[in-house]
Amino acid sequence: xxxxxxxxxxxxxxxxxxxxxxxxxxxxxxxxxxxxxxxxxxxxxxxxxxxxxxxxxxxxxxxxxxxxxxxxxxxxxxxxxxxxxxxxxxxxxxxxxxxxxxxxxxxxxxxxxxxxxxxxxxxxxxxx
Numbered sequence: 001x002x003x004x005x006x007x008x009x010x011x012x013x014x015x016x017x018x019x020x021x022x023x024x025x026x027x028x029x030x031x032x033x034x035x036x037x038x039x040x041x042x043x044x045x046x047x048x049x050x051x052x053x054x055x056x057x058x059x060x061x062x063x064x065x066x067x068x069x070x071x072x073x074x075x076x077x078x079x080x081x082x083x084x085x086x087x088x089x090x091x092x093x094x095x096x097x098x099x100x101x102x103x104x105x106x107x108x109x110x111x112x113x114x115x116x117x118x119x120x121x122x123x124x125x126x127x128x
């Protein structure tokens with residue numbers, strides 16, 4: 001059995017810009033499981049990606065409020081109101097969220113990540 005940990009970091013296709021720009025935040029599922037899921041934010045025409053679970057106690061950042069203060073976009077964890085800079089992942093509390101590079105190419109959004117990423121949970125069959 002081979003380990004997924006050996007998989008290299010590479011650009012993962014998430015989906016079309018036209019679809020992903022419709023929501024301010026989407027949960028992107030990781031093949032490595034819940035702790036590796038990613039939030040894809042779309043704010044002011046830009047995409048940002050960071051760990052989906054708050055570095056403080058695992059709160060769902062996709063459910064957080066996004067605010068701009070002094071030109072800095074931040075997401076606030078809905079559990080304890082910890083703030084994280086969308087570009088850097090830094091918090092005024094001293095905590096650090098992992099952020100991921102995002103690129104737009106041929107009208108598609110890509111995120112640089114170590115695992116496979118999907119808009120649907122892995123291991124679940126989509127029912128019609």
